[in-house]
Amino acid sequence: MENKVTVLVADDEAGLVRLLKSELELAGYHVxxxxxxxxxxxxxxxxxxxxxxxxxxxxxxxxxxVCEEVREFSYSPIIMLSARGQERDKVQAxxxxxxxxxxxxxxxxxxxxxxxAAVRRSxxxxxxxxRAPLRVGSITIDFxxxxxxxxxxxVTLTTTEYKLLCALVKNPGRVVMHEALxxxxxxxxxxxxxxxxxxxxxxxxxRLEDDANHPKMILTxxxxxxxxxxxxxxxx
Numbered sequence: 001m002e003n004k005v006t007v008l009v010a011d012d013e014a015g016l017v018r019l020l021k022s023e024l025e026l027a028g029y030h031v032x033x034x035x036x037x038x039x040x041x042x043x044x045x046x047x048x049x050x051x052x053x054x055x056x057x058x059x060x061x062x063x064x065x066v067c068e069e070v071r072e073f074s075y076s077p078i079i080m081l082s083a084r085g086q087e088r089d090k091v092q093a094x095x096x097x098x099x100x101x102x103x104x105x106x107x108x109x110x111x112x113x114x115x116x117a118a119v120r121r122s123x124x125x126x127x128x129x130x131r132a133p134l135r136v137g138s139i140t141i142d143f144x145x146x147x148x149x150x151x152x153x154x155v156t157l158t159t160t161e162y163k164l165l166c167a168l169v170k171n172p173g174r175v176v177m178h179e180a181l182x183x184x185x186x187x188x189x190x191x192x193x194x195x196x197x198x199x200x201x202x203x204x205x206x207r208l209e210d211d212a213n214h215p216k217m218i219l220t221x222x223x224x225x226x227x228x229x230x231x232x233x234x235x236x
Contacts, residue, residue, distance in 0.1 A: 004028065011081065017035070050122065080100070091195060134170070168228040177225040182194070185200075
């Protein structure tokens with residue numbers, strides 16, 4: 001069991017939890033489950049799962065509240081589930097730290113693909129520990145410690161935020177196209193999920209820029225992609 005990826009499934013629909021547990025275990029994962037938001041937070045803190053599958057509509061603490069609370073202590077990828085497919089719900093989930101969003105009803109193959117993509121992203125981020133620290137302007141990325149600093153101040157990032165920053169900083173001064181960023185950070189199956197990208201770019205700007213509304217480091221190239229400007233980083 002110690003070599004298996006642990007997935008926490010939090011949903012108040014017992015039948016769905018049983019189905020997800022069965023399918024995920026058949027795919028080789030170790031599964032733990034929670035039936036409400038409070039239990040989900042407790043298990044996330046105690047068991048430190050590798051991936052969290054979190055339903056939005058749960059009694060007590062809903063999925064949004066759980067996601068925010070878990071993000072205070074965990075970098076584990078979070079996949080939100082919801083019967084509501086409105087864009088505002090997806091954007092809200094991404095804004096509070098979710099890594100992915102899946103609308104019910106969904107196919108089991110798609111869910112397994114999303115979980116697999118989340119595991120790959122996390123492992124790639126962990127694999128960066130072999131690299132020497134990277135310094136671009138005022139931004140320093142210590143890959144061994146998985147720490148980011150702006151000047152002398154630490155910046156706390158989720159796994160997805162960290163991967164997106166790395167993808168931009170490793171290409172200083174170069175335009176990285178939307179599709180390339182989405183494929184690199186989320187996976188090749190996400191190249192049309194542009195809302196993921198602009199939400200997470202906004203999150204990075206809020207953490208790294210002096211004025212997120214007038215960014216100097218992470219610049220938008222309209223209709224094409226984004227560019228990390230080392231000069232803007234130096235100016236901060």
